[in-house]
Amino acid sequence: MEWETVIGLEVHAQLATKSKIFSGSSTAFGAEPNTQASGLDLAMPGTLPVPNEQAYRYAIMFGLAIDAEIAKTSVFERKNYFYPDLPKAYQTTQLERPIVGAGHVDIELANGTKKSIRIHHAHLEEDAGKSLHEDFHGMSGIDLNRAGTPLVEIVSEPDIRNAEEAVAFAKKLHSIVTSLGICDGEMSQGSMRFDVNISVRRPGEAFGTRTETKNLNSFRFMEDCIALEVERQIDLIEDGGKVIQETRLYNGETKQARSMRSKEEANDYRYFPCPDLLPVVLDDDYIESIRQNLPELPDARHDRFMEQYGLSSYDANILSGDANMAQYFETATKVSGDTKLTANWIMGELSARLNAEDQSIKHSPVNAEQLAGMITRLVDGTISSKMAKQVFEAMWNGEGAADEIIEAKGLKQVSDSGAIEAMVDEVIANSDKQIDNYRNADESKRPKMLGYFVGQIMKASKGQANPQQVNEILLKKLNELI
Amino acid sequence: MNNSITNQKALHDKTIAEILAGLNAGEFTSVEITQHFLDRIKQLDGTYNSYITVNEASALAQAEAADKRRAEGDVPALCGVPIAHKDIFCTNGVRTSCGSKMLDNFVPPYDATVVENFANAGAVVLGKTNMDQFAMGSSNETSFYGPVKNPWDTNTVPGGSSGGSAAAVAAHLTPGATATDTGGSIRQPAALCGITGLKPTYGRVSRWGMIAFASSLDQGGPMARTAEDCALMLNVMASFDPKDSTSIDREVPNYTANLNQPLAGLKVGIPKEYFKEGLNPGTEQAVRDALAELEKQGVTLISISLPHTKLAVPAYYVIAPAEASANLSRFDGVRYGHRCDDPKDLRDMYMRTRAEGFGDEVKRRILVGAYCLSAGYYDAYYRKAQQVRRLIKQDFVDAFEQVDVIMGPTSPSPAFEFGAKGDDPVAMYLEDIYTIATNLAGLPGMSVPCGLVDDKPVGLQIIGNYFDESRMLNVAHQFQQATHWHQQTPAGIASEAKDTEGAE
Numbered sequence: 001m002e003w004e005t006v007i008g009l010e011v012h013a014q015l016a017t018k019s020k021i022f023s024g025s026s027t028a029f030g031a032e033p034n035t036q037a038s039g040l041d042l043a044m045p046g047t048l049p050v051p052n053e054q055a056y057r058y059a060i061m062f063g064l065a066i067d068a069e070i071a072k073t074s075v076f077e078r079k080n081y082f083y084p085d086l087p088k089a090y091q092t093t094q095l096e097r098p099i100v101g102a103g104h105v106d107i108e109l110a111n112g113t114k115k116s117i118r119i120h121h122a123h124l125e126e127d128a129g130k131s132l133h134e135d136f137h138g139m140s141g142i143d144l145n146r147a148g149t150p151l152v153e154i155v156s157e158p159d160i161r162n163a164e165e166a167v168a169f170a171k172k173l174h175s176i177v178t179s180l181g182i183c184d185g186e187m188s189q190g191s192m193r194f195d196v197n198i199s200v201r202r203p204g205e206a207f208g209t210r211t212e213t214k215n216l217n218s219f220r221f222m223e224d225c226i227a228l229e230v231e232r233q234i235d236l237i238e239d240g241g242k243v244i245q246e247t248r249l250y251n252g253e254t255k256q257a258r259s260m261r262s263k264e265e266a267n268d269y270r271y272f273p274c275p276d277l278l279p280v281v282l283d284d285d286y287i288e289s290i291r292q293n294l295p296e297l298p299d300a301r302h303d304r305f306m307e308q309y310g311l312s313s314y315d316a317n318i319l320s321g322d323a324n325m326a327q328y329f330e331t332a333t334k335v336s337g338d339t340k341l342t343a344n345w346i347m348g349e350l351s352a353r354l355n356a357e358d359q360s361i362k363h364s365p366v367n368a369e370q371l372a373g374m375i376t377r378l379v380d381g382t383i384s385s386k387m388a389k390q391v392f393e394a395m396w397n398g399e400g401a402a403d404e405i406i407e408a409k410g411l412k413q414v415s416d417s418g419a420i421e422a423m424v425d426e427v428i429a430n431s432d433k434q435i436d437n438y439r440n441a442d443e444s445k446r447p448k449m450l451g452y453f454v455g456q457i458m459k460a461s462k463g464q465a466n467p468q469q470v471n472e473i474l475l476k477k478l479n480e481l482i
Numbered sequence: 483m484n485n486s487i488t489n490q491k492a493l494h495d496k497t498i499a500e501i502l503a504g505l506n507a508g509e510f511t512s513v514e515i516t517q518h519f520l521d522r523i524k525q526l527d528g529t530y531n532s533y534i535t536v537n538e539a540s541a542l543a544q545a546e547a548a549d550k551r552r553a554e555g556d557v558p559a560l561c562g563v564p565i566a567h568k569d570i571f572c573t574n575g576v577r578t579s580c581g582s583k584m585l586d587n588f589v590p591p592y593d594a595t596v597v598e599n600f601a602n603a604g605a606v607v608l609g610k611t612n613m614d615q616f617a618m619g620s621s622n623e624t625s626f627y628g629p630v631k632n633p634w635d636t637n638t639v640p641g642g643s644s645g646g647s648a649a650a651v652a653a654h655l656t657p658g659a660t661a662t663d664t665g666g667s668i669r670q671p672a673a674l675c676g677i678t679g680l681k682p683t684y685g686r687v688s689r690w691g692m693i694a695f696a697s698s699l700d701q702g703g704p705m706a707r708t709a710e711d712c713a714l715m716l717n718v719m720a721s722f723d724p725k726d727s728t729s730i731d732r733e734v735p736n737y738t739a740n741l742n743q744p745l746a747g748l749k750v751g752i753p754k755e756y757f758k759e760g761l762n763p764g765t766e767q768a769v770r771d772a773l774a775e776l777e778k779q780g781v782t783l784i785s786i787s788l789p790h791t792k793l794a795v796p797a798y799y800v801i802a803p804a805e806a807s808a809n810l811s812r813f814d815g816v817r818y819g820h821r822c823d824d825p826k827d828l829r830d831m832y833m834r835t836r837a838e839g840f841g842d843e844v845k846r847r848i849l850v851g852a853y854c855l856s857a858g859y860y861d862a863y864y865r866k867a868q869q870v871r872r873l874i875k876q877d878f879v880d881a882f883e884q885v886d887v888i889m890g891p892t893s894p895s896p897a898f899e900f901g902a903k904g905d906d907p908v909a910m911y912l913e914d915i916y917t918i919a920t921n922l923a924g925l926p927g928m929s930v931p932c933g934l935v936d937d938k939p940v941g942l943q944i945i946g947n948y949f950d951e952s953r954m955l956n957v958a959h960q961f962q963q964a965t966h967w968h969q970q971t972p973a974g975i976a977s978e979a980k981d982t983e984g985a986e
Contacts (some may be wrong), residue, residue: 039592043812045585046572046594046691048726078808080855082832087810140828142816270855272864275698275805277727 004203006210007160010195011173012151013183014127017059021047021150022049022092023125029189033143043087048276049474051076055150058182058278059099059124060290062152065176066119068103073281074124074379075235076274080266083232084142085129093153095271095277097415098123100342105176106299107168108317114183118157119168125151146190151355152182158197158207163226170194171321175298178323186360187217187323194222200233209234209243213257218358221252301326309339312344320432324362339378345371351393366395374402384467387411415466419471420457423465424473427456429479437480450474492615493518494654498563498711501657505552509638512552512562516545516606519564520551521606521696523655524571528593529623530631530652532640534569534578536609537637544606550606559718561604562826566659569610570617571597580693581613581625581643584813584820584839594691595723596660596702608656612646615841616810617667617695619643619983620913621903624843633972634938638897641671641913647705648675652686657705658715658959661691664699665798665957666917669929670816672705673892673941675759676931676970678958679705680712683729683949684924688723694809696802697728699921707956709930713737714910716951732949740952741959746780748957752887755791756916762895768933768940769891775850775964776957780917788877793870793910793917800854800867801922836884846907847975875923882947893943916943927953930958931967 020027023040040047063070074235075097078090100122108114129147131140154173159168174192174214177183182190194217199210202342213229216222228250245263250256273279296304297318305316319329325346333342350371354361374391377383382408394405406412416419428435431453438449450471457470493515498502504510519540526532542566548562572578572590574597593601600607615625622630622645630645632638633653640649644661648671651659663681672679680703687702694700704715716737721728741781750771756954757766773783815821815835822838825831838849854863881888893913904908920927925945932942942961948953962968 032551042817044572044590044592044818045578045580045588045589045693045812046689048690048728050725050727080811080852082811082814083815084816084828087812088808089814090808131891205531270852270857270860272804272808272855272860275696275728276694463961 003200003230005162005226006158006199006201006207007166007226008158008197009154009156009160009166009169010152010197011156011170012127012193012195013154013173014191015055015150015152015182016184017052017054017058017150019052020148021052021055021124023148025148025319027149029186031145033141033145035145037129037147041087041144042201043089049092049274051277051280054151055058055124056099057290058150058180059122059152059315060282060287061182061294062104062122062154062177063100064287064291064294065180066100066105066117066122068122069101070282070287071097071099071278071375072283073097074099075279076124076277077271078274079272081129083131084140085131085144085147087129087135087144087147091126091128092274092277093125094123099280105156105169105172107165107172107434108313108368109164109168110314112313115159115165117159117165120157122152122154125153127151133470148159158199163223166196167223170219170222170459171432172298175321175323179298179301179326180295180320181323184362185322186362188358188360190217193217196222196229197230198226198233200230200237209242211246211247211248213248214260214299215446216250217253218252221250224252224255224305225250225257228255244461298323300432308385309333309343311339311343315343319343324360327370328361328364331368332375333371334371336379341375341378342372345375347445349389353396363396366392370395370401377402377406380478381415381466382406382413383411384413386463387413412464413466414461414464415469419460419467420473421477423457423460424470424477427453427460428477435481453478492704495976496655496657497708498706498714499562499708500562502560502714506557507874509667511679511945512545512548512564512679513542513608514639515562516541516564516608519608519656526653527655529636530633530649530653530655531628532612532630532653532655533566533609534579534581534612534627534644534646534861537576537607540576541606542551543606548604548606558602558604560600560608560714563604563658564606564608564656565600565715566611566647566650566656567600568659568661569612569659570613570662570693572606572693573610574596576610578610578693578887579626580842581615581893582844583626586626586820588819590691594690595688595721595725596692596719599718599721600660602933605718611644611650611659611900614643614645614667614843615842616693616807617643617662617664618847619701620666620670620910621900622646622671622900623900623904625843626841631882632897633975634676636895638899638938639674641674641893641897643667644679644705645671645675648672648677648679651675651677651705651707652972652975654971658704658711660702660703660719661705662695663917663921663927664695664701665921666914668703669927669943670913670916672728672929673943674738674897674930674939675974676939676967677705677707677929678709678712678928678962678968679703680716680928680951681926682716682720682951683926684921685728686720686926686949686951688721688726688729690723690725694805696805697809698805699798699802701921709928709962710738710741712928713741713955713959716955729851733814735952737955739913739950740956743956744780745776745957745960746885748781749885750776750781750783751786751881751888752783753786753788753791753881753888753890755788756890760894760912760915761891762935764917764935765891765893765895765940768935769889772932772942772961772965773889776961779960779964786885786888787882787918788874788881790870790873790877791919794874794922795915796875797867797870798914798918798922799850799911801871803847804854804864805851805852807848807855810844810848815839839902841908852934871922874919877922877946878919878925886947886966887950887954888945890943892943893917895915896938896940898936920945926946926954928954928958930961931970932961932965933967934970939967966970
C-alpha cells in the first residue's frame with residue numbers, strides 16, 4: 001500500500017556573534033567549562049539582559065535572504081521550564097512576534113527537480129548550557145559557556161515529502177547561513193541542529209500524527225533517522241497500531257531511536273512577553289541598509305559559477321552550495337588555472353575524504369592552495385593522475401606542499417620520449433609471443449591487448465612513465481611491426 | 483529654622499540636608515556621625531528589627547574615606563552622609579537576602595547600579611534593611627528575619643515591603659534609605675511610618691542589581707524624613723543605565739532646583755474613586771485637611787475620575803505574580819542560595835529547595851502567577867490584565883490633560899496590628915488600592931506625612947506625570963514648609979524637644 005511522508009524541520013543555527021545575545025560573554029567554542037559565563041549567564045539575582053544588536057542584524061540578513069517579511073516590531077518572550085542547564089529556568093525566545101515572518105527556501109534535487117519549501121517564520125532566542133552526565137560520579141556537571149549563545153530558529157512548513165528533500169533543504173539552509181556569514185555551520189560543534197517532525201499518511205488524506213526527533217547534527221544522521229522513523233510509523237499503522245505524538249531521540253552511531261517524552265508529559269511553557277526587554281522596533285532605513293550590504297547568496301553564486309566557470313548546473317550546485325566550499329573552489333581554481341580538474345578533485349577525492357572523516361572543508365587538512373599546487377603539476381605533466389593520488393594522500397597526512405612531496409618521494413613522471421621509447425623497445429623485444437598474438441589478432445580485438453604492454457612498460461618505469469606518452473609510442477611501434 | 487536650633491539637634495535627628503551642612507561646616511566628621519548611627523542601631527534596633535545586616539567595619543572605612551575626600555576638597559553630592567540600602571539591592575561582598583531564607587547565604591559579587599551611584603556620591607552604607615520576603619507583602623510580616631516593628635507603636639506593622647527602610651528612617655536609625663516599590667512598597671510604609679518616600683517614573687532608576695519581583699512594575703526610590711532629602715537622594719539614585727534595557731535615556735535634572743517654587747496656580751486632581759468606602763474616616767479627614775492647606779497656597783483642586791481604579795488591584799494581582807513566577811524560578815538550588823540537604827535526585831532537589839527556601843506568601847504568588855500564565859488561562863487572565871493595564875494608564879493620561887498632579891490618600895488606614903490581616907491575603911492586597919495603579923501606569927508617586935490618627939501617621943499621596951518628579955518634590959516641599967507633620971517623631975525617638983510643636 002502506498003504511503004506519503006510529511007516532514008517539517010525546525011533548524012537551530014547559532015549566530016556567529018562574538019558575544020552572547022544578552023551578555024558580553026564570549027561565544028567561542030571549546031573553552032574550559034564555565035569560563036565564558038558572566039553573572040547574567042548564571043542568572044545571578046538582579047542581573048538584566050541587554051540585547052546584542054548584531055544578533056538582530058544577522059536574523060534580519062537571514063530573513064532577507066529567504067525573501068521573508070521582517071517584523072517592524074518583535075517581542076522576546078519567556079519560555080518557562082526547569083532544567084539545570086537553563087539558569088533562569090526560562091528561555092528568552094520569540095513566539096507571537098518573531099523577527100522573521102513567512103518566506104521560502106528553494107531546493108534542487110539530484111534529478112534536477114526544483115521545489116520551494118515554505119518557511120513559517122524564524123525567531124531569535126538564546127541557547128541553553130550543557131549538562132554533562134559523565135565523569136561526575138553519578139552527578140551531572142553543568143557547563144554554562146553555551147548558555148546565552150544567540151540562535152535563530154527556522155521553522156519550515158510541512159512541505160517536505162522525503163529524506164532527500166529534507167537533506168537538500170537542510171543543506172540549502174546551511175549554504176544560506178554560511179554564505180551570509182551569520183553562522184559558522186560547524187555541525188559537529190552543534191552550530192546547526194535539526195529537529196525533524198515526521199508523519200505519514202495515505203496520499204490525499206489529512207496529516208497523520210507526527211513525532212519530533214530532536215537535535216540531529218549531521219545530514220547523514222538526518223537521512224538515516226527519517227528512513228528509520230518512516231518505516232517505524234508505517235509498520236506501526238499497518239500492524240493496526242497508532243502513532244503517538246512524542247519527542248524522540250536518535251543516536252547516529254547506533255542508528256537507533258527512542259522515545260524521550262510523550263505529549264502528555266510535555267511542559268506547559270507558560271510563555272509571556274519578557275518584561276526586562278522592550279519590544280524592538282525597526283525602521284525601513286535600517287532594514288534597507290542591511291539589504292544593500294547582503295553578501296552573494298547561494299542561488300546567485302550558482303548561476304555565476306555556471307557562467308564564469310562553465311560548470312554544469314549540478315556541479316555548480318555542489319561547488320557553490322557551501323560558502324566554504326565555494327571559497328575553496330574559487331581560490332584553488334584561480335591558482336591552478338584548470339577549472340575542470342579542480343572541480344573534479346574537489347567533488348571527488350577531497351569530498352570523499354572529508355566525508356569519510358567527518359571533516360568540514362573549512363578544516364580540510366589539504367587547503368585550497370595546496371590542492372591547486374598539486375593540480376598544477378598534474379596539468380604540466382610532472383605527475384600522473386595515479387601519482388596525484390599519492391601526493392594528495394601525503395598532503396592529507398601533513399607531509400607538506402605538492403612540490404616537496406613530489407621531490408621527496410621521487411614521484412616525477414618520465415615524459416622524456418627517448419627514455420620511454422627505450423622502455424617500449426625493451427618490452428617489445430621481450431614479448432615475442434604477445435607480439436605474435438597481437439599481429440594475428442582481429443583488428444577489433446587489438447586495443448584490448450594493449451593492456452599487457454602498458455602494464456609491462458609502467459612496471460619497468462616503476463610507474464613513473466607518462467601514460468599518455470606510453471600509449472602513443474607503444475601504438476606507433478606496434479603499428480610499425482605489423 | 484535657624485542655625486542655633488539645627489546645631490542643638492542630636493546627630494541622628496538631623497536631615498540629610500542638615501548633615502551635609504554640618505559636614506561642610508566642620509561641625510562633625512562622617513566618622514563621628516557614622517559611629518553615632520552605628521551605636522544607636524546597636525542600642526535600639528533590637529526593638530525595631532529594621533536592619534538585617536549592619537556593616538560596622540565597612541561603614542567606618544567608607545566614612546573615613548569620605549572625610550579624607552572632603553579634606554582634599556573632593557566633595558561629591560552625599561560625601562560622608564550615612565544611608566541604608568534595602569536588602570533587595572545587591573551589594574558586592576555583603577550578604578543580600580531579599581528578606582528570604584532562599585538568599586540567606588547569598589553574597590553577590592557585584593553592586594547594584596543604585597548602590598554604585600551612592601558609593602560614587604560618597605555616601606556611607608550603614609547596613610541593609612529588613613523587608614518583606616522578595617518584596618511581597620504590605621506589613622513586613624513575611625520577612626524571614628522576623629517582622630519590623632513600627633516605631634510609632636511597636637504592636638503595629640510598619641507597612642511593606644520596604645518596612646525596614648521606613649522604620650529605620652522613622653526611628654532615626656538612618657537619615658535616609660533606599661527602597662523599592664512594585665505596588666506601593668515605598669509609599670505605603672512611608673505613610674504608615676510618618677516619613678517621606680518617592681517612587682520615581684518607571685525607567686528613571688536603574689533596576690540592575692535590584693532583585694526582581696515584577697520587572698515591569700519594580701522601581702527603586704528614596705525614603706527620608708523630608709521632600710528635600712528625597713530630592714538630594716534622587717539626584718544620586720536616578721541615572722540612565724545601559725545595563726538595564728528598560729532604563730530611560732533622559733537627562734537627570736537637579737531635583738532640588740524647583741523646591742522653593744510657589745504653588746499658586748497649580749491644578750491638583752482629586753480622584754473621586756480614592757475617597758470611597760474602605761477609606762478610614764480619620765485618614766480621609768487628614769488628607770482633606772492637607773488639601774485645604776494647599777488651597778491656601780493657591781492651588782486649585784479639581785475633581786477628576788479615574789474610572790478603572792477598581793480594576794487596578796485585580797489586574798496587578800495577575801501581572802505581578804505572573805512576572806514573579808518566572809523571575810523567582812532561578813532560585814533552584816543549582817548555582818547559589820539555599821539548597822536542600824541530601825537531594826535524592828533533581829526533582830527532589832528542586833521541590834525541597836523551593837519548598838524550604840520560600841515562605842507562604844511567595845509560594846502563593848508563584849502559584850497564582852503560574853496559573854494565570856498556564857495553557858487555557860493566559861487569555862482570560864494575563865492578556866486581559868494587560869488590556870486593563872492599558873485602560874488604567876489611559877485614565878491617567880486623560881487626567882493629566884486637565885491637572886498637574888493628582889492627590890489622595892496613600893493607604894486606606896493607618897498602621898494595623900500584627901496578625902490583623904495575616905489570614906486574609908485579599909484584605910492585605912487592598913492596602914495598596916491607591917498606590918497600585920501608578921505602578922501599572924509607570925507613573926511617579928510620593929507619600930508625605932499629613933496628619934495623625936490615634937497617634938498614628940497618615941500619608942498624603944502625590945502622583946505626578948511621567949518624569950515630573952521635580953514638580954512632585956516641589957509640592958511636597960512647599961507642603962512641608964507650611965506644616966509640621968514630617969517633623970513629628972514617635973515617642974522617645976527625637977532627643978530634643980520638638981522644636982516646631984504647635985506650629986499649626
